Amino acid sequence: MSLRPTLDFLLYDWLKADRLAGRARFADHSRETFDAVLDTCERIAREKYAPFNRLVDTEEPRFDGEKVILPQATHEAHRAYVESGMVSAAQDYDEGGMQLPYTIEAAANGFFAVASVSIGSSLLTKGNANLLMVHGTEAQKAVFARNEFGGRFTGTMCLSEPQAGSSLSDITTRAVPDGDGSEADPLGPRYRLTGNKMWISAGENELAENIVHLVLAKIPGPDGKLVPGTRGISLFIVPKKLVGTDGQLTGERNDVALAGLNHKLGWRGTTNTLLNFGEGRYPVRGGAGAIGYLVGKPHEGLRCMFHMMNEARIGIGMAATALGLAGYYASLEYAKNRPQGRPVGSAGKDPSQPPVRIIEHADIKRMLLAQKAYGEGALALMLQCARLVDEQHTGTPEDADEARLLLEVLTPIAKSWPSEFCLEANSLAIQVHGGYGYTRDFPVEQYWRDNRLNMIHEGTHGIQAADLLGRKVVMEGGRGLQLVAGRINRTIEAALQRPDLAGHANALAQALQHVGAATKAAWATGEPAAALANAVPYMQAFGHLVIAWTWLDVVLTIPADPARRRAADTGRLHAARYFFHYELPRVAAWLKVVETRDPTCADMPEDAF
């Protein structure tokens, strides 16, 4: 079982991704060049990632007092990924890239995430360098971003702090100008940073020559005080080792110190760290604080950071999706080979007959079909979102703006839905394995542990939900929500023409109407506290609506005439039907508390817990 046939179907039969080659930016591409990229990534993932997924779990990163030790296999996987050119694949030809559409890049990353999600496909490095390509100076691009794309440096995002968590207004990392002339440093206005950053993935390792930290910090006002809130936040490049304007290391260690490795439940192929900036462990150039270079303007750090948020969140959704699919493939394989029990029914239960393989039991099929519906439905949504990113970058101004707004609304779903329901898929994969699934001899328990991270990082479930209901569906007068509804209605209309899909179309229309009404009801009093108390159930309902829409749109690609369908078509129709019959009815249950602005949770007194 492999990801490839599903990717091919979704990319070409459904999304017509080959038509991207009609755009000027992608003119040198074709289905052939796309397929070559997919072939290469599939092969590297199979050879360099998949065989070591358990190894990176059992040999988690450790600090030997001088450096962080990762398994040799991680170094080799990273090197193979870099050498494939995938880090810079989406960049301009001028920059050494291959102007690959994001749709194809995201699809190709799926192979690595299925094979070993925590060895990873350099998402942070790419995000970091992409940000610099948009907001950095020419020197910053040349010295930092290009060396990240080339694989000499890796990158991180340093946002959270131990005392602040997701609440960025409370960060206390300080950045002060590094003395006379610092504003004219060729690498950007030079500052000294002091503070602690928590949850920094890939914060320390020896995978490359250097690590480029992108750090949020506050520049104190004239009174020396930090400005409260997020307005005061600026963005800095803080390299682990200092770099000259020629991009070469100067030989100086910057004052960025590993304060601790987090010991995680899963996702152990990469470090997660607490970093101390400017604590004095590595004093540099005779001053106090870590040296950092301002990116963009002062106090505009969050704006720069948010620029990268959509792709980072789609990346997380893709990782969660890939884990869901990895568990599906593993449990499908197991179910096809494990003999146990006999089918329900009078004749079937005859114990003198040999046992059947468990895939013949209806309840096992239910658990496999649920995984397929979750995983492939999520994959379709991820690719759809990736396609919108390409539209935003290469479409007509009107289409680009529409794509932007659609992404605003869909991104919280792309991040949250797979992280919740592909985790559920992994639990079902364990269940299909019975007792074996609970042992470390089978891969599914690790998928489940790895996937549990995805509801937490890059904005928790609660944050995604508040973003969706508190901002995205109401922004620009609700135009984003209208756009999504318009797209859903287009799919409904097409499906109504198909007798085999009209039932689904009607169910989807009803769910859409229900979500729309609940959105209004949630905001009926105009009070954010009342509307947002049930933001998570709202997001769950909205997510199921979006996935149902996605499935219906996907199966519209399948011939109406049963005689013309392949087995995979039948499978997709079943998965869609599973989603409409078993899952979509949950929407009404979630919305019940949203539409009544149910205050049960918000009103709970603390001493009553």
Add this chain to the structure above:
Amino acid sequence: MSLRPTLDFLLYDWLKADRLAGRARFADHSRETFDAVLDTCERIAREKYAPFNRLVDTEEPRFDGEKVILPQATHEAHRAYVESGMVSAAQDYDEGGMQLPYTIEAAANGFFAVASVSIGSSLLTKGNANLLMVHGTEAQKAVFARNEFGGRFTGTMCLSEPQAGSSLSDITTRAVPDGDGSEADPLGPRYRLTGNKMWISAGENELAENIVHLVLAKIPGPDGKLVPGTRGISLFIVPKKLVGTDGQLTGERNDVALAGLNHKLGWRGTTNTLLNFGEGRYPVRGGAGAIGYLVGKPHEGLRCMFHMMNEARIGIGMAATALGLAGYYASLEYAKNRPQGRPVGSAGKDPSQPPVRIIEHADIKRMLLAQKAYGEGALALMLQCARLVDEQHTGTPEDADEARLLLEVLTPIAKSWPSEFCLEANSLAIQVHGGYGYTRDFPVEQYWRDNRLNMIHEGTHGIQAADLLGRKVVMEGGRGLQLVAGRINRTIEAALQRPDLAGHANALAQALQHVGAATKAAWATGEPAAALANAVPYMQAFGHLVIAWTWLDVVLTIPADPARRRAADTGRLHAARYFFHYELPRVAAWLKVVETRDPTCADMPEDAF
């Protein structure tokens, strides 16, 4: 935060467990003696279990070539438990027991499961010995059961085999008479057993002098062949070390060999083993095969085993429940102490104000209240079931029979519901902790891993569901289902008298009606394959119905007059309201496929996956 206040409320205010002292068997008891038991167990759990829960996870059992090594703390916890007299607490005074009601024993076991579920409270040993007290000969009781109750021996249940899994009809362990005169062995008809047993918890360790294995095996027919199906199964006592009629070890090792330790995702405080019986590693008394003594009559092994099933399954439900509550307590503590962010709403978001503790956020309250509703609702059901066990043993013949039948229907729910929803509670406990919840520095990730076992062992979710819909709700002409419905209606009628609870009563009545109709619809064709294809969604709906009923019945205990309520009363009313508003609406979604006998899963062709 502790289990105790909730236990006290449920046991005494709700279940009136002190009234059990009015029964002849419990006449020497009173609330004081019950409380003394609870006090002792609470203290032992606090001192000997809780501090070592992480230790037993990191130092999982290992085999040094001669014996299995467990941490010293596990030995000490086990010794403290044995010395408390709890292993035999429910036994007759004559047997050295204290004639403790099962209700109190089950409640007391909750402390150990909250503190460290996998160190455990000797559930298997008790179940093993209880079975022998019912089905064993006087000699078997004296030599094996009494030494288990006294703590000299521990016990196991050996059912599964690698090739058979849950399908007991396919077991191939053979038992043949051990030569002339073997039928007259004072310890019971003596056999030689050969075969492999998988998933044997506590199958090997050095916690006590000896291990008493209860083993299911088949006695071959005159043709030397094993009888297909479950009818041919018999039950044997197979001690790890042979024992004389005086109960002393004879010094002979029986041929029971550890073939492997399973390396698990969690629940690592106890071994889980593959055992080989009669493979020849420890040849004994010059014959081939492990020596075993028949319990009860030949071919009636499963009947004997099923006798213990209800309590074993309630025990699993209690373990799952306790883990759910452990996560609730940990995340509640965290939420009360962690400052982060500001409340939603215009005034609240002022960043110059200090952050609030996260328990002030509505979404955190939602996740805490969900855990409370799941965990305390499940706890109430477990105690209710335990109370029914006491009724079955000490009630009038009519009441005892009613209790038996209620237990038949409720046990699949008692086993399955907490294992699914208290696992979900543990996931929420992780989520409340944010990134910290994903680290091994906090206990919640372990609770979540430990709890994942409960949907698998003692009959998987699928098996519980087939038992519920395929057997329990239709047995005796549906009388069990009618009995449950009668009890639910009694609660509804009482709640209808309470203006503050009438809304819940109506919702419950509707859900009851819906489940009843769906039961009929599922069986409308009389085809088991059609009815049972959606047995799991049926069980989930039935479970939510039962927990909603339980919550409503619990809060009937709370004064109608708000002025007379304590904070804990308000908390329970909120938890009940949470369950009715957020959870009960899911019943309709689950039943949709049940009432239509939806064939989507059953019909899925294998090649379409």
